[in-house]
Amino acid sequence: MGRGRWVEAATYEGNEKVSGVVVGPEDLEIHIVADYPLPRPIPEIAENIRERVAPQSGGRTTSVVVEDLEVAEDERL
Amino acid sequence: MSVFNRIVMTLLFAGLFVLGVYMVVYSFDLFGRSLTSLPISEFANGLENFVTRVEDGDLTILTVTILVLLAVVGLLWFIVELTPSAPRRVRMGNGTYASRSVVAGEVSTAAEQVPDVLGSSVGVRARRSPGARVDLEARVRRGEDLGTIKSGLQTKVQQYMSEKGLPVSKLNIKLVEADPRQTKTRVQ
Numbered sequence: 001m002g003r004g005r006w007v008e009a010a011t012y013e014g015n016e017k018v019s020g021v022v023v024g025p026e027d028l029e030i031h032i033v034a035d036y037p038l039p040r041p042i043p044e045i046a047e048n049i050r051e052r053v054a055p056q057s058g059g060r061t062t063s064v065v066v067e068d069l070e071v072a073e074d075e076r077l
Numbered sequence: 078m079s080v081f082n083r084i085v086m087t088l089l090f091a092g093l094f095v096l097g098v099y100m101v102v103y104s105f106d107l108f109g110r111s112l113t114s115l116p117i118s119e120f121a122n123g124l125e126n127f128v129t130r131v132e133d134g135d136l137t138i139l140t141v142t143i144l145v146l147l148a149v150v151g152l153l154w155f156i157v158e159l160t161p162s163a164p165r166r167v168r169m170g171n172g173t174y175a176s177r178s179v180v181a182g183e184v185s186t187a188a189e190q191v192p193d194v195l196g197s198s199v200g201v202r203a204r205r206s207p208g209a210r211v212d213l214e215a216r217v218r219r220g221e222d223l224g225t226i227k228s229g230l231q232t233k234v235q236q237y238m239s240e241k242g243l244p245v246s247k248l249n250i251k252l253v254e255a256d257p258r259q260t261k262t263r264v265q
Contacts, residue, residue, distance in 0.1 A: 038241060041240065041241055041242030042169065042173065042175065042241055042242040042243060043169060043170070043171070043173055043242040044242065046169075046171075046172075046173035047171075047173075050172070061172065062172060063172040063173070063174060064172065064173045064174070065166060065173075065174045065175070065176070066173070066174065066175040066176065066179050067176050067179070068176065068178065068179060069179055069182060069183070
């Protein structure tokens with residue numbers, strides 16, 4: 001998950017902090033860091049995430065924010 | 078509100094607050110202070126004279142120029158304040174956004190895949206509409222055919238970005254002839 005530049009991408013509920021997800025009354029932001037090279041174009045990845053999250057989003061408008069691209073670790077190394 | 082305007086407004090309100098406190102103290106003769114003890118008679122006279130001269134249209138050219146400049150600065154400031162600030166993230170359409178650094182990194186990767194490009198620096202500005210405005214500065218060897226490199230670079234970047242699904246609405250390319258010894262890559 002991405003956290004935002006100043007770790008602003010988080011949701012606080014009670015004593016718990018969930019980084020990478022900003023839940024508002026009517027919208028939901030999901031911040032991600034994608035592995036590089038990308039398996040699919042970014043809009044497709046975002047669409048998959050939106051589909052996965054939809055059942056739990058409570059009808060909120062879901063936005064996906066790609067914070068960064070990281071080179072995936074090579075398991076053979 | 079921009080950061081500069083916030084600072085100005087904070088200082089202005091702090092000043093007004095302090096003046097308000099002084100006004101209450103002097104108006105009600107608190108702590109042994111009264112309005113009559115204030116050394117403002119010269120200032121008040123000067124202000125009165127100035128207002129009289131404004132009403133009579135008897136101002137020097139310098140004063141008029143300063144007043145006009147102040148009015149213009151105020152108007153420009155007001156217009157800047159009304160202009161909506163640029164969004165931080167690049168909109169890709171349909172509720173998907175990418176940070177500017179992601180777009181910049183991908184443009185740089187695409188540019189440096191072109192054999193003639195020895196190095197690059199990228200500036201990305203997000204827009205309200207989908208797509209980013211990208212300013213790409215690519216460093217090439219001296220004596221190369223800049224027109225051909227530029228068109229090849231444009232095609233490569235557009236193609237690469239569309240494969241990744243990152244929309245670029247405007248791509249400005251600037252080619253800079255550089256010494257290969259001072260660039261990121263000497264030979265491609």
